[in-house]
Amino acid sequence: MSELGEWHCEKRPFPKNESFTKVHETVSETGSLSIIVLGASGDLAKKKTFPALFNLYRQGFLPSNEVHIFGYARTKISDEELRDRIRGYLPKGKEGTQDVSNFLHLIKYVSGAYDAPEGFQALDKAISEYEISINSAEGSSRRLFYLALPPSVYPQVCKMIKNYSMNRSDLVGWTRVVVEKPFGKDLASAEELSSQIGELFEEPQIYRIDHYLGKELVQNLLVLRFANRFFLPLWNRDNVDNVQIVFREDFGTEGRGGYFDQYGIIRDIIQNHLLQVLCLVAMEKPVSLTPEHIRDEKVKVLQSVVPIKDEEVVLGQYEGYKDDPTVPDNSNTPTFASVILHIHNERWEGVPFILKAGKALGSRKADIRVQLKNVPGDIFKCQNQGRNEIVIRLQPSEAIYMKLTVKQPGLEMSTAQSELDLSYRQRYQGVVIPEAYERLILDTIKGDQQHFVRRDELKAAWEIFTPLLHRIDNGEVKSLPYKPGSRGPAEADELLEKAGYVQTHGYLWIPPTLA
Ligand SMILES: NC(=O)C1=CN([C@@H]2O[C@H](COP(=O)(O)OP(=O)(O)OC[C@H]3O[C@@H](n4cnc5c(N)ncnc54)[C@H](OP(=O)(O)O)[C@@H]3O)[C@@H](O)[C@H]2O)C=CC1
Numbered sequence: 001m002s003e004l005g006e007w008h009c010e011k012r013p014f015p016k017n018e019s020f021t022k023v024h025e026t027v028s029e030t031g032s033l034s035i036i037v038l039g040a041s042g043d044l045a046k047k048k049t050f051p052a053l054f055n056l057y058r059q060g061f062l063p064s065n066e067v068h069i070f071g072y073a074r075t076k077i078s079d080e081e082l083r084d085r086i087r088g089y090l091p092k093g094k095e096g097t098q099d100v101s102n103f104l105h106l107i108k109y110v111s112g113a114y115d116a117p118e119g120f121q122a123l124d125k126a127i128s129e130y131e132i133s134i135n136s137a138e139g140s141s142r143r144l145f146y147l148a149l150p151p152s153v154y155p156q157v158c159k160m161i162k163n164y165s166m167n168r169s170d171l172v173g174w175t176r177v178v179v180e181k182p183f184g185k186d187l188a189s190a191e192e193l194s195s196q197i198g199e200l201f202e203e204p205q206i207y208r209i210d211h212y213l214g215k216e217l218v219q220n221l222l223v224l225r226f227a228n229r230f231f232l233p234l235w236n237r238d239n240v241d242n243v244q245i246v247f248r249e250d251f252g253t254e255g256r257g258g259y260f261d262q263y264g265i266i267r268d269i270i271q272n273h274l275l276q277v278l279c280l281v282a283m284e285k286p287v288s289l290t291p292e293h294i295r296d297e298k299v300k301v302l303q304s305v306v307p308i309k310d311e312e313v314v315l316g317q318y319e320g321y322k323d324d325p326t327v328p329d330n331s332n333t334p335t336f337a338s339v340i341l342h343i344h345n346e347r348w349e350g351v352p353f354i355l356k357a358g359k360a361l362g363s364r365k366a367d368i369r370v371q372l373k374n375v376p377g378d379i380f381k382c383q384n385q386g387r388n389e390i391v392i393r394l395q396p397s398e399a400i401y402m403k404l405t406v407k408q409p410g411l412e413m414s415t416a417q418s419e420l421d422l423s424y425r426q427r428y429q430g431v432v433i434p435e436a437y438e439r440l441i442l443d444t445i446k447g448d449q450q451h452f453v454r455r456d457e458l459k460a461a462w463e464i465f466t467p468l469l470h471r472i473d474n475g476e477v478k479s480l481p482y483k484p485g486s487r488g489p490a491e492a493d494e495l496l497e498k499a500g501y502v503q504t505h506g507y508l509w510i511p512p513t514l515a
C-alpha cells in the first residue's frame, strides 16, 4: 500500500504452460496465402473481417511477402475505393498510419456476381497472378475464402469457388471456406445448406464461424472448469441451483432491420452464440483437447436438451422497432427472448439454464452466472443476503468473480456480500486481448477447427430451437412490448424468479479501476 493508502497493482509476469502451447501449435506452412473476402463491400467485412486481418498483419501473422488479400463483391468499385471504405475501421497503433497503408496495399478488389463463372474466373486469375509473382511452387498455394455474405448465396458461391477459384492441387496447399451465421433458418434449411456445401467441400475444409467462440473468456471456460480443483466438485446438480447466460445490447437493430426481422433474436444470438457458451459450461471433460474430442462432448450436451416449453419462454419487442421502414408493421419478430433449457443427464437434471438476449436494453454486457444452492444449516442467518455465484463476464470489462459471504470488517459479527475478483484489466495490465475474429481467422489459417461449429453440432442446435421458432413464426407465441433502455419485459424477471434465481438485493459488482 502507498502512503496515501491506495492500492497499487504491480505488473506481474505470466508464466505459461509451454507444453500446452506446443500441443496446439500446428506446423507452420509456407507458400502463398490468399485471403479472399467475399461480400467485401458489406458491413461485416468492413467492421470485423478487414480490421481482424489488419491486426493479424500488424502482429506479423500475415507477412507481406506471403499474403495477399482479395475483396470480391458485385458493387463496382476500384481497389482504391475499397481501401477507402475500410481505412476508417482500422485501429491506429503507435506506429502511425504507415502500417495501415502497407496493409491496404495488400488488398485487391475484383467485382462480379455470386453466380457468374466469369467473375470467379477473374478472381482465380488475380489470385494466380499473385501466386506466380511470388514464385509459389505449383499447387502450394493456400486459399482462404471468407463468406461475409447473406447465407442465401452460400450454395452458389461455394459452387463457383469449387469450379473456378479453388486451389487446384490437393497435394500441397489447401482451400478453406469460412461461413458466417446464421447458418440456415431452421433445421430443414440448415440441413439443406449443409448438404449443398457438403457436396462441394469436405468437413475439414468448412469453418462455420461463431465469433463468441473466439472471445477470451469463452476460450477460458474449459481451462477454468477442467484445470481447477475448486470447480470440479461444485459443477453439478448437487451444488448448482441455476445458470444464466445473458447477452444485452444497449442499441437496437440500427440499419439491419430488414435482415433482423427475417431472423429475430433467437436465430441471431441464442441458437448460436449463447448455445455454444452453454455447451462449454455444461459439457463433460473431453478425452483430450483435440477439436473432435471437444466437439463430441458439445454434441452430447445439445442432444441431452429436452424440448422447450412455451411457458418457459418470454419474448419481447422493443417499442419503436417497427418504425424502421424495412420492418413490416405487423412484425412479431422478437428483439428480446428469455428461454429456459433443461439438460437431461446425470450432471444437470433439474438445473435450469436460462438463456437471455435482448437488443435496445439498458446496458451492453454478456455474462455467465452460475448460482449455487443455499448453504445448508445457515447458522449466520445470512441466507437472505444472497447466494454464492460464479460470474464470468465475457464483455465488457472481462472478469471472473465469485460472489460470496464474508464477515463485515469491524467489531460486530455481521455478514456482508463481497467477491473474489479476477478482473482482467487489473490483473493483466498491458496485455491486449485479441478480437474474436482475429483469433478465429488465425485458427483457420492454422487449420484448427476446435473453435468452429461441426455439422452435427449445428444440427443438434437447430433441433432444440426449430419447434419454438416455428411456433413464433406462426404467431403462436407473441412478443411483448418493452421500453428501449429497460431490462426487457417484466415477465422475463418473473420467469427467472420462477426458475429459482435469487437476486442479491443491494449488491453490485463494480469493475475495479486502475489508479
Ligand atoms: N454485420 C455484422 O455485424 C454481422 C454479420 N454476420 C453475418 O455475416 C454475413 C454478412 O453480414 P453483413 O456484412 O452484415 O451483410 P451485408 O448485408 O452488408 O451484405 C454483405 C454483402 O453481400 C452482398 N449482398 C447483400 N445482400 C445480398 C443479396 N440478397 N444477394 C447477394 N448479395 C448480397 C452485398 O455486396 P454486393 O452487393 O456489393 O455484392 C453486401 O455488401 C451474414 O451472414 C451475417 O448474418 C454475423 C455476425 C455479425
Ligand SMILES: O=C1O[C@H](COP(=O)(O)O)[C@@H](O)[C@H](O)[C@H]1O
Residues within 6 Å of the ligand: 211, 249, 268, 269, 366
Ligand atoms: O452475431 C452478432 O453479434 C453481434 C454482437 O457481437 P458482440 O461481439 O459485439 O457481442 C450482434 O450485434 C449482432 O446482432 C449479431 O448478428
